Amino acid sequence: MNWNWLNRNTDQILSWLLAHLWLAALPTLLGLLLALPLGALAFRYRWSYATLITLAGLLYTIPSLALFVVLPGILGTRILNPLNVVVALTLYTLALLVRVVADALDSVPPLVRQSATAMGYRPIRSLVTVQLPLAIPVIGAGLRVAAVSNVSLVSVAALLGVPQLGQLFLVGFQLNFYTPIIAGIVLCLLVAGVFDTIILVAVRIATPWTRAVSHR
């Protein structure tokens, strides 16, 4: 492990790290924001569930590299434009989370839903203030998977020239040099770990009732 090399290239590594953080976090959030209403729709209107889930499944089946390559053609961007990555990963996150959101809402006990209705909650309000909070733990689980996957997927885009931590791998391969590769892997793992923890903590904060029960 050549620490000197790392020292010399710290700036470049940091800039790639920042880019990576940005490229992984943004689609995750965007995907979540889009998946919430769509998932709620799929849950509420069962006829749409099958179609939406099938489409999502189809989308998720497409290998990432393929999507990174095809999107520029559709979007009209240059192939190494990071926007492609953001769009592609947002689509993946969306495809994954639509199903998670729908199933999470489904897992809320029907009795709770019915009580809310019986008390006079309108559908949207019940959804947002009663059902969604109860669905948070499940959605959180899905979100963690999406976030962690995205961190790895971003690095794939290095093959197309997009600047982020994945470039470290290519550098290492070209120079036949382990240091950047290991650095890249470690940093990716760190970023993934940080995202994972942030989401975990956020879920815990957002669900005080689960904590109250487990601390008996």
Add this chain to the structure above:
Amino acid sequence: MDKGGEPPMNGAFSWLTTGANWSGPDGVWARLVEHLWYTFLALAIALVIALPIGAAIGHTGRLTGLVSGLANALRALPTLGLLILLALWGLDTFKGSIALVGPAIAVLVILAIPPILSNTYAGIAAVDPAARDAAKGMGMTGREVLTKVELPVALPLIMSGIRSAFLQVVATATIAAVVSLGGFGRYVIDGNSTQNYPMMVAGSLLVAVLAIVGDRILALIGHFVISPGLTGRKVRARATTSDLVVAIEQEGGSAVLEPANRAGGDR
């Protein structure tokens, strides 16, 4: 578009419809065979490793936390980095083509194991305890309980794990072209270095179609292999918070929510 005047999709289609591109060692058929070969090899090895371990863990109920933790961790590994790391190591250690292909296949196997493993153990753990008790009480030995009751009942989840693994492997094999593996990924990687965008798109389309068609075929196989008595009741119907592990893998995979042991959940 800065890759020349032609709209990319048209370019890809004309590339695909050029007969010459289909024949020869770099032709579509040859690459298809390579891609499929890597996929089946990796899946076969992964199955041999992951099925028994998953069955053992699900059957005894031990080590689930450790296993699901490991599966989660593996999901975080950047596949490109792993491929290149092992490829370099292979070059240092071996001579000849095995130097690169071996490590690439190894990575494919490593990434195919988690979905099969976690789905297998979740599937077996989800078998109705009453059915297990009845089976044992009727005089089945441990092995008979496993093969005649637990595995068949866990089959839907196991099949879904295999499908996830398949997609994972197809996608990663595509990327592995960067370390000189064959398959459809070659079109993307080579096309990138020669600025041949139509070829890249063509390669991407081929991979996407392979993934989708393969997934459908596996689904069909599952339909025939899984007992009709099981399909009506989906295990995923009532997902509860601490019981869920979302088993989706990188680079493509059908989203499957499956029940997991509480120890491995996210409390």
Add this chain to the structure above:
Amino acid sequence: MISFDNVSKIFGEGDHRTAAVEDLTIEIPTGKITVFVGPSGCGKTTSLRMINRMIEPTSGTVLIDGMDTRSIDAPKLRRGIGYVIQNAGLFPHRTVLDNVATVPVLEGQSRKAARAVAAELLERVGLPESMGRRYPAQLSGGQQQRVGVARALAADPPVMLMDEPFSAVDPVVRAQLQDEFTRLQAELGKTIVFVTHDIDEAVKLGDAIAVLAVGGRLAQYATPAEVLSHPADDFVADFVGHDRGYRALSFTVAGNLPVRDEPTLLLGSTADPSLVPPDAQPGEPYWVLVVDDATQPRGWVDARRVTGGRPLDLQDLVLGGALVGPQSSLRTALDAALSSPSGRGVAIDADSRVIGTVAARDVLDAIEKARLAPAVLHGAADQRTVRAADDAEQAAAAVPS
């Protein structure tokens, strides 16, 4: 015969030592239903599962027909013992027929032969043959339980172990299953050990009852009648619950109860208030028994309220309750009298034809005499009639015994 010889099951050590079963010694007769009953934690299920070695005893021996259960390989032992559990535990991936055929196939029979046996058994437990092709997920809870019983019977084992088999269904279905089970046992005569937490079920089904207390202590082992009438200690008395005195009456055949003549009306004949004799109590209904062409009782009619000139039909009738037949117990007789609008229980013969009525006070007299009689009462399978001794108001015919 199954015997427990000082069998114990202890969990944990030292301070955390808990005895699930404490030194149980009991002999379970062949061909009878023995019920282990008690509250949660009394070790009834643990004891049951020690018979087929699903749980191994910490000490002591379990013997089946003199043979130590530990001397055979456990799976082999279990294949010779029928095992029915709560929630049935059917294999969801196999059809109902294949589920039932499991053990014969395990034993090496051809699938075809095993399926034939299975089809017969399905019929025996009251399921239509077409159900064989379905999957467990398509069956109701009660149906699944029946399949579970059929499955346990498939290899024709001499011994059957049943762990709360009827608890997971609703009361109506449970009663049906219990009745059919009794009928089945009458045909098959297997040695059955049955576990339940429900004392009523135990009393209803058991030839012998073992009442277990928390900690695995055997509190009493006797016939249902004995447990109800002479509970061994406070725990048993408490567990058996209230009105055990009344419930114990169901174990005594009514025997020679005085049966009085009862004028009857034919269904379809015309009636009018003139039927009411002038000396009848004013302000009270005057009940007349109505029978059909086969002299079977259909109900009672209040002669004061009858609209004259119209033929009587079913809607005019008030239905009575139980009927007192030749083998009826004192409990049924008392119930017949109490549930009848006229206070007179209808007595019928073996062909369900009316022979007269029984008055509540006559039944009470019979109960008192039964209590004083030195004759010992036995369980439902082996009853002796109690002679209602000299009775002041002997009416025409006595109920044939």
